[in-house]
Amino acid sequence: MxxxxxxxxxxxxxxxxxxxxxxxxxxxxxxxxxxxxxxxxxxxxxxxxxxxxxxxxxxxxxxxxxxxxxxxxxxxxxxxxxxxxxxxxxxxxxxxxxxxxxxxxxxxxxxxxxxxxxxxxxxxxxxxxxxxxxxxxxxxxxxxxxxxxxxxxxxxxxxxxxxxxxxxxxxxxLYGELDDxxxxxxxxLGEWWQSDQPWLRVSEGQACLKQRDWFFWRQKRGVVIAGRLSASEGELVAAWAKTLGWPLIGDVLSQTGQPLPCADLWLSNRRATELLSQAQLVIQFGASLTGKRLLQWQAACTPDEYWLVDSLPGRLDPAHHRGRRLTANISDWLELHAAQKRAPWAMALKAIAQEASQSVEQATHAFGEAQLAHRITELLPQAGQLFVGNSLVVRLVDAFAQLPAGYPVFSNRGASGIDGLISTAAGVQRATARPTLAILGDLSALYDLNSLALLREASAPVVLIVVNNNGGQIFSLLPTPAAEREKYYCMPQNVTFGHAAAMFGLNYARPESWQALCDAVEAGWRTPGATIVELVVSPTEGAQTLQRLVAQVSQA
CATH class of the missing domain: 3.40.50.970 (Thiamin diphosphate (ThDP)-binding fold, Pyr/PP domains)
Known part of the structure; x- marks a missing residue:
């Protein structure tokens, strides 16, 4: 043989x-x-x-x-x-x-x-x-x-x-002509080769169970937290919360339209947290929350019960709340737990969120990564999708932007590493064949630089925005020792990406104003293949703007 x-x-x-x-x-x-x-x-x-x-x-x-x-x-x-x-x-x-x-x-x-x-x-x-x-x-x-x-x-x-x-x-x-x-x-295996079914079918399905006391809880004061959801789930959760009259705090990956934008800013405001403390039930849909203030509030809140609904198994609640862990398809769960039309109970949150959004608008006039995060929706391709990197960039988008409801947003927010972000974005684009806007930092781009080769085969236009703030400026937000911060944490590399784009045969632009950025991205949507758009920005502008706005909104 x-x-x-x-x-x-x-x-x-x-x-x-x-x-x-x-x-x-x-x-x-x-x-x-x-x-x-x-x-x-x-x-x-x-x-x-x-x-x-x-x-x-x-x-x-x-x-x-x-x-x-x-x-x-x-x-x-x-x-x-x-x-x-x-x-x-x-x-x-x-x-x-x-x-x-x-x-x-x-x-x-x-x-x-x-x-x-x-x-x-x-x-x-x-x-x-x-x-x-x-x-x-x-x-x-x-x-x-x-x-x-x-x-x-x-x-x-x-x-x-x-x-x-x-x-x-x-x-x-391992090599040789195939014989008999x-x-x-x-x-x-007989006719199995001509079928399309598994040889052995194993049934381990878990039915989505209705909470028998839902009719009781839906009459209470509730808060909805939306974590990582699909586009269809995000729209359903937003409509469900609106019907109940419950405030919805939406993560950057929730695809809910974030009806109370800039939550990672206004959750630092005492008026907001005192109002939210009146909630009797908090229901979280989807895991992997991004915002620091949201995570802090989520850990500190003490409703009568905390429910977490996600199709993934496991607790998924690092704060270990008293309540219910409901493993279910979110769309199916919402269908079983109909919302009852009620008047909103926390109307003041809308004004607080609007004040925070206005503060962001006033603080992001200068060209830089804070402005990019705030105005990212102006760059999104029609019928496209967004891929957001990790570290500072995802936090800025989460805090400063209001993404459209149902617009697909992807990220690697499980372990939240910077490895493999270009290649993951390339995979998302190939699977969907949609125009794709990806945004990540310079160290993230360096970490996965050879995966630029994957973007050469994009089936629809891809624009990769590399925010070059010369290092891991997320560490500027942390109490890292000042004397060692640059050498051991931020690690500036003093590189630009024009030669990388040329090496892989990709289009390249380096705009220096908002209008030039818009023009470069628009050109990318009209050009087959991938375009790298590099934003060389002040190293600390983005992190410092976030810190200032948190302080400002907390005192408002």
Whole structure:
């Protein structure tokens, strides 16, 4: 029997099994040990294949594809440290709920721990971060194909969100013409090959349960917090809260339209927090809150009960409130818990929020990152989407902007790292084929610089705004030691990105006024492919504007 041919047959069963669980996109890095998986994926017409030479960027590309499509996405990498580079994306997916299937090629057992090249201990390499880890044996006809397919079906059904790690050892030879070796083994699955259903269907569904006392609670004074939601969920939550007459505090990722804008400013105001303290029930939809003042208020509030509704499992409440953790699809939950029309009970919050918004308008006349954050909606493409980076930029947008209801907003706010932001944005764009505005800081861009290669294949215009404030200025907001701040925290790199754009063949602009920025972004929407727009700004202007406005609004 030809080992290379049987490896291919074994891999073909693995890849075909994934198609039965909704996998359409597959991300592939180059490598020799992964050849059986790569060739099987290339031969399977159900897949849309994506490639990248950097496994860390590849993992985040898959993450973005999963965010944009709402579907599971598979990744193929070779053995060794290539596998370890998937760790950040696996961690993020576990926290934000995207489903990734990591197919990691491996050396067979006899080549582990004996000095063989590119051989490391890969089983359970990701510890507890994947929802399920499967260590497959070396391909052999002694194991029936029905074991392989049902094992994978069980693994795929056992994880609704997060990562599935499937470690796949292959013995050499890895190359050679495909012959009949293993054909009978493969054909033992019979008509399964012509169907579109899993071999083994595992039902572990959890019904969305109605809270029997909802009719009682909906007559109380309530507050709604909206965290990370989809565009459709955001609109539904906003309408639901408005009907109840409950104030809605919307995060930058809530897509609710933030009816009380600039919450991260006005939550520092005593009048606002005293009014909110009258709430008898707080309901939070979606996790991953961004704003510091919102997190502080959320931790300190003491309603009679605190409910948290999210499709992800786990507590998701670092403040450990007394109340209910409701694991459910948010749209389904809202349908079961109808809102009763009531007059608003906290009308004064609207005026407080308007005062905060006016303060932002007055404080952001000068060209810089604070103005960009406040006026970001003027740059959004029609029928497009927004990807927001981490660190300072997401906090400024959260505090200063009012994003339109139902407009898609994406970010990596699970572990909130700066690794893989360009590649994640590229994945979101590929999955949706929408024009995409992405905004991130200079260190974030440097961290994932080689993923600019992924933007060369954008299917719709992409504008990547790099806010170059020369370092990690988020640390300017923290009580870092002044003497060590620049060298050990902010770490200014004194670089610009024009040469990076040229290296990857991308369009580039460096505007120095708001009108020039608008013109550059508008040109980007009219130009195929990707455009890098670099804003070289004062290092501390954005952070200092946020600090001043928090102080000002808190005293209003």
């Amino acid at each position: 030809s080992i290379s041919s049987f490896n291919r047959r074994w891999a073909a069963v693995i890849l075909e099994t994934l198609t039965r669980h909704g996998v359409r996109h597959i991300c592939i890095a180059p490598g020799s040990r992964s050849t059986p998986l790569t060739l099987a994926a290339a031969e399977n017409r159900a897949f849309i294949a994506h490639t990248h030479f950097d496994e860390r960027g590849l993992g985040h590309l898959a993450l973005g594809l999963a965010k944009g499509s709402g579907e599971p996405v598979a990744v193929i990498v070779t053995s060794g440290t290539a596998v370890a580079n998937l760790y950040p994306a696996i961690i993020e997916a576990g926290l934000t709920g995207e489903k990734l299937i990591m197919l990691t090629a491996d050396r067979p057992p006899e080549l582990i721990d004996c000095g063989a090249n590119q051989a490391i201990r890969q089983q359970d390499i990701f510890a507890s971060h994947p929802g399920v880890s499967v260590a497959l044996p070396r391909p052999t006809a002694d194991i029936p194909a029905r074991w392989l397919v049902s094992t994978l079906d069980e693994a795929m059904s056992g994880v609704k969100a997060g990562a599935v790690h499937i470690n796949c050892p292959f013995a050499e030879p 070796s293993g054909l009978a083994w493969q054909q033992a």
